[in-house]
Amino acid sequence: MGNENAVSGNQGRVLRENPKRRTLDEKKANAPKKRAILKDITNVTCENSYTIICLNVSKIVDIDSDDKDPLLCSLYASDIYYNMRVAELKRRPFPDFMEKTQRDVTQTMRGILVDWLVEVSEEYTLVPDTLYLTVYLIDWFLQGNYIERHRLQLLGITCMLIASKYEEICAPRIEELCVITDNSYTRDQVLEMESQVLKHFSFQIYTPTSKTFLRRFLRAAQASYANPSLEIEFLANYLTELTLVDYQFLKFIPSVIAASAVFLAKWTLNQSSHPWNPTLEHYTTYKASDLKASVQALQDLQLNTKGCLLNSIRMKYRKNKFKSVAVFTSPKLPDKLF
Structure with missing residues (x-):
């Protein structure tokens, strides 16, 4: 360069x-x-209004029960992700x-x-x-x-x-x-x-990334949905990818970034209910209060408050195949969410 x-x-x-x-x-x-x-895109504007929230007190849903996809390794999923949570703390920049x-x-x-x-x-x-x-x-x-x-x-x-x-x-x-x-x-x-x-790397190149955890957390987020939501999936992936470009997000471990992306994606799409629930808390092991700093930083990134001109990810997720989630904005995050 x-x-x-x-x-x-x-x-x-x-x-x-x-x-x-x-x-x-x-x-x-x-x-x-x-x-x-590469071309520039118009910065996403921020809306300041929000609706009153209501905490979801539904019980924990078992996202690994009766799953017929052998690739998901339902029987061992909990152990696999426990080991990944341990691994993500090792060899972090x-x-x-x-x-x-x-x-x-x-x-x-x-x-x-x-x-x-x-x-x-x-x-x-x-x-x-x-x-x-x-x-x-x-x-x-x-x-x-x-x-x-x-x-x-x-x-x-x-x-x-x-x-x-x-x-x-x-x-x-x-x-x-x-x-x-x-x-x-x-x-x-x-x-x-x-x-x-x-x-x-001594040829040991693999490490769990935020994408690794995002798959698991999105399953938990949609556990109570009658049908999977592509919007929340694309939006959470978009938010997570935005963090790759920003050096400041190295202070957050991958699982925190993934959990924060799910939190903010749910809040962006629906302000009528609390974006966090017992199922998400159980599978991410994070309370909403644990994610406050990372979610707020991620929202600043989503709204591009710093005016960053590196827009490849925003351009990518403006496409129709991703339901144009890059144009979505999220209302102000009330303190009561955390």
Whole structure:
């Protein structure tokens, strides 16, 4: 990265060979190169009114009972998520690592890189877990290794390559990743950086992310619904993804971010009832009062009170396939909610 306003001189542009994830179809691999340009969007405005709330005192719903999907591992779900809660506390980046470790790279540069990687993940239709793992790998590596700004984008595509190999059925080729940087780096440079990153992690790259917990918490949030709500699912995912770009959210652990996203999503869609209930408290292990600081910070992010111009995630969730949840606003959060 040459400066804080551009990624490797590309001014936010993503050059791609193929806008879809690679398959075994060689014709797609040879698709003509295209260029996409990031555009600004109008800031979301804030509404100040809210309605009177009523605490939901319904009993706890068993979200693991009679689930016929073997992939959900209902019998072991509680133990699995307990272990994930323990694992999320290990090897977490410090919220001030940038100031302590990096001299040439800033928080703003990190934000620009992550915002660009969001668009890259969209162009290659990577699963969300790949993006979350990519950002984690970047942060943990930056915490322990000084890096110059001109190599930051190299670190970004390398971490996405590693995350893709872990999460995707078919990861992008190294040559494709070089192309999206406008050939700023070579295949050998990517391979060398990949070796450095994996050695830094001792090849133990997996960690629970906020996306990991969000799946579980959304099941709890919709346990009493007659039919699943796509709006709350898309909105909670949108809010959670927004935190990836903002360095300040490193002070919150992934499960807190996921729980806060569910809380704020429910409040955004419905102010007539309390967004938290015994079922959510049971499965997240958080009371509403535990989430006050994180929910308030997340609402500031949702309303873009700081006027952030990194809008790839907002543009993504303005699309109809996500029910345009990025245009939703949430009313002021009354103290009585917590």
